[in-house]
Ligand SMILES: Nc1ncnc2c1ncn2[C@@H]1O[C@H](COP(=O)(O)OP(=O)(O)OP(=O)(O)O)[C@@H](O)[C@H]1O
């Protein structure tokens with residue numbers, strides 16, 4: 168059996184807005200093993216981002232248990248969670264969130280700056296390797312504002328990889344990109360999943376993308392509606408090759 | 415996260431916004447430069463007054479004829495003849511807390527030696543005058559009490575007089591000079607004291623026995639004034655009180671009548687002048703301090719804008735593992751870097767302008783090391799103080815909300 172990376176037990180998250188309580192998550196349970204590529208889908212407001220923030224240790228659940236890589240997150244304080252994020256999690260955002268006027272290398276090495284175990288030299292080497300992995304080996308010194316959206320998202324992926332996380336979390340990572348570039352990013356993530364063995368959770372609105380992942384979880388109104396494994400994962404690269412070059 | 419990394423991050427952030435950084439620093443630069451220049455000016459004038467004390471003798475007491483004020487108009491001491499030699503003798507003999515006393519009579523006129531002549535002043539004093547006014551003999555000797563008794567035509571001359579008269583490098587001691595046609599034998603030369611801070615040449619002087627000046631030059635029996643040395647600086651007040659009692663008795667002044675003389679200590683004069691300059695220094699320092707404060711508010715303002723502007727960046731940093739403390743330190747270090755850099759530039763500018771004031775306006779300047787350190791500390795503290803609140807605000811942000819910030 169493969170190693171279990173995430174285990175969630177009856178996770179609940181309530182937001183109190185004024186007098187009202189919003190039940191964003193009403194009890195979610197599942198576990199994710201090493202090497203899985205999970206897509207999470209659901210209508211707007213169903214609680215996907217809330218779930219991802221909990222998995223990413225940015226937020227704490229109102230109720231329920233969460234184990235990341237065997238560690239119970241519930242009992243951790245703010246600083247411990249920050250360290251946990253730094254060592255075990257890679258985030259990819261819809262809006263890239265690169266530092267402006269900063270080179271690709273400097274952007275990528277940012278997570279390692281907050282890890283005093285990594286020397287400046289190692290930091291640089293690992294950043295360059297991560298950038299090479301996402302196909303930006305020739306753009307190391309480009310500043311973020313000198314790159315296209317797709318390239319910026321690749322830099323962001325490299326940044327998510329650089330700390331060798333146990334899991335990569337992507338919240339609508341292709342939401343701002345056109346179809347072709349979306350598939351380029353998806354191809355990259357698929358390659359990182361199969362070749363590098365990275366575990367990925369990918370939140371998306373696009374139902375088509377379920378075919379490209381090994382597992383699909385659908386959320387509705389704060390509960391899991393379906394959780395299905397995909398026996399025949401489609402190759403994003405093949406789809407990309409079939410797409411017209413110019414549209 | 416270690417400090418070098420934090421420093422790197424702060425430097426990167428500042429680097430991206432150099433001009434704004436400079437504008438932020440401007441307040442601190444002007445503030446620190448103002449503090450240093452103002453304190454240099456204040457301290458300079460105070461120090462020049464203190465130097466004056468040192469050259470004139472801090473325990474010196476002057477006795478002049480005439481009360482404090484005469485119907486608003488002070489008459490010149492020379493016109494008044496109320497101080498007598500007997501008064502001097504009584505003071506010298508009876509007054510407590512004094513170590514030396516000398517009468518003073520003076521005249522100005524032309525001094526001649528050979529073909530050279532120059533205008534100068536001659537002071538008729540007793541030998542102890544040299545101690546009171548801190549003059550020293552460089553060459554030759556001082557006239558004696560016997561010279562005073564016999565009204566000997568001998569004198570001791572200052573360096574300026576030597577330079578004016580003895581242009582051929584003659585040895586002045588033993589020569590005879592003429593003051594207002596009266597011959598005086600030079601028996602000693604004074605050590606040079608230089609200008610006092612009022613710009614008066616303290617070496618342009620001839621000292622002779624007072625009896626000689628009274629009889630041969632002025633033809634008077636009264637004295638112009640007296641110089642007294644208190645036994646110590648702390649004893650000046652007691653000495654003054656003693657002198658006043660003696661003089662009132664000598665002059666037969668009734669209990670309710672005003673003094674017909676006035677006794678002033680050098681110390682009193684100095685402290686009067688120092689208190690004026692102290693007040694000036696405090697005033698200048700206040701103005702400068704206010705500008706430093708305004709500079710600090712400038713930093714706070716910019717840091718606030720910076721935190722708001724970079725909310726998403728803060729969210730991102732937190733999501734990749736920055737602790738609240740890291741964010742706090744990042745912004746605090748930014749604020750400190752701004753204020754310290756501003757402080758360094760301000761110190762350089764302040765010292766520079768102090769020297770400009772010195773060289774162009776010829777004002778006395780004194781840059782105390784501690785004022786430099788102080789203004790430097792103040793601006794670092796300003797950085798921490800005014801950087802703290804915005805930095806704290808950044809550190810307390812919720813990462814999810816910060817990431818969502820538009
Ligand atoms: N900080 C918050 N305060 C109050 N309510 C919140 C907060 N965050 C989320 N919610 C509520 O929780 C529910 C789930 O929100 P969430 O952002 O997880 O939805 P989502 O599935 O990511 O939607 P979308 O696809 O539009 O991004 C929504 O009803 C939302 O209003």
Ligand SMILES: [Mg+2]
Pocket residue numbers: 215216217
């Ligand atoms: Mg969402």
